[in-house]
Amino acid sequence: MDILTEKQVLELKIAHKQTREKRVADRIKAILMVHMGFTYEQIKQTLLLDDVTVRRYWKQYQSRSMAGLLEYRYSGGSSHLTGLQETELKVFFREHTPQTAKAVVDHITKTYNISYSVLGATKLLHRLGFVYKKPKVIPGKLDRFKQEEFLKTYKETKAQLGVRDHIYFLDATHPQHNTRLSYGWILKGKENDKFIKTNSGRARLNLHGALRLDDRATIVLDEETIDTISTLRLLRAIDHQQRLGNVYLILDNASYYHAGLVKQWVLFHPRFKLLFLPTYSPNLNIIERLWRFFHQKITHNRYFETFGEFKTTSLDFFKNLNLYEKELTTLLTDNFQLYPT
Structure with a gap:
């Protein structure tokens, strides 16, 4: 018994x-071949x-006949949305970040009764200026x-630097001997x-470091722990590296930078000037970028058999x-990005 009637x-x-769309023609051929007894x-x-x-083509035809089969989901040529609708979408998704292209498809269908494929929605997002990335975490x-x-x-400090004066950014980091997974371009398929x-x-x-801004000269000390003593060692290393001129140190508000011994050392070395960052301001400490760069190059997607090898x-x-x-x-430039409030 035939699956389709002669009329169908x-x-x-x-x-x-009559169709000029290859994909529509393929859908029709697929249905006719099912009717003729070909296997999937x-x-x-x-x-x-x-x-x-x-x-899926066969299911569409069974459920909605010709209309279902010929339903064509937009996949990215010229937009089926008006200019105003695209503007509305852009405004909406700037405030309500879609996590998937499928969510965009659903929103367009619900709002405008226009059908897009996932591929078409992806192309639309790119055309509207969106890229797929994570939000940035900022201190609360x-x-x-x-x-x-x-x-x-x-800026005032930098403007008045003498020929022998330098600015340093100080910070500590604690890379752990464990694999850190990171995104990368991998061929699809299990x-x-x-x-x-x-x-x-x-x-x-436990790394305690100082980054000199103008020439990116770096001091990184491997310490048992980060504390007042390691801070004093770092200050002495900077003093040894730069014998002349004022030394401006930009640092966060870690307790060891405010320790009495550190204050006393600075008092006896008046060319050292401490400039403390506002709290919750890693975006203003340039050496933070060096730590991130280190992880990208050394720890991401790499396995170290022993701690000694890692170190x-x-x-x-x-x-x-x-x-x-x-x-x-x-x-490593002082092109700072201020966080929104």
Whole structure:
């Protein structure tokens, strides 16, 4: 017994002859081939479609007849939305971030009764200026006014630097001996999944560093712990590196920077000037960018069998920053980004 009636077959053949859309023609051919007794596997190989797609076409035809089969979901040529509708979408999605292109498809269908494919919605988002990325995390208690005041002081300090004066950014970081996974471009398909070993190591490095702004000269000390004593060692290292001129140190409000011994040391070394950042202001500390760059190059998607190997590789990175000079030249600048309030 035939699956389709003669009338349905004739209707499909006429539609196939009249359509100029290859994808619509393939849908019609798929339905006719099912009617003629071809298996889904044979249809897939003949029309170069996947099995799921062929079955979906058949289901569409069964449920909505010709209208369902010929329903064409926009996939990215010229927009089916008006200019005003696109503007409305842009405003809406700026305030309500869609997590998937499917969410965009659903919103367009619900709001404008216009059908898009996921691919079409993705192309539309790109055309409207959207890119797929994570939001940036910012401190919940930051003070925009205090950040602006600090930048004013910073610019005044920089403007009055003498020939032998330098600005340093200080901070500590604690990279852990464990695998840190990060995004990367990987061929799709489970057979192309990347697997990286991990370990349960809790050992970590304690690095105390200073970055000189104008030439990106860096001092990074490997310490047992970050405290007042490590701070004094770092100050002495800076003093040894820069024998002449004033030394302006930009640092956060960690307790060890406010310790009595540190204040006493600075008192006896008057060319050292401490400029404290506002609280919750990692965006104003340039050495934070160097720490992130270190993780990108050394710890992301890499496995270290032993802590010793991890430690050696990490410290060697900071000893050979000249290898990354081109990247660091544009990264380590005082082009600060202020967080919104």
